[in-house]
Amino acid sequence: MAGPAPRAAPGAHPIHIHPVRPLYRFAATGLSASMWFFLMYRARKDGAVLLGWRHPWDH
Structure with a gap:
């Protein structure tokens, strides 16, 4: 058994x-910023489809 803790x-x-x-810290900040930039980019491109305002096959 272990003895008492110091x-x-x-x-x-x-x-x-x-x-x-x-x-x-710099790497974590850079990676999280790139994640948010990518999410906002995809929301700009596909946000209406995701929310059901437009169908993906409608051009």
Whole structure:
């Protein structure tokens, strides 16, 4: 069996979360922005069909 957990300093939280590296933060922002740009582009092209305002075979 495992022993007792080591004690942290008084007032310190036992879980330490490391800061995110700037490269990962920049990559996540870029990927999420490209996702939203693509969604808005497809909504502009196919939004009426998706909402049922127009049929895809109507030109």
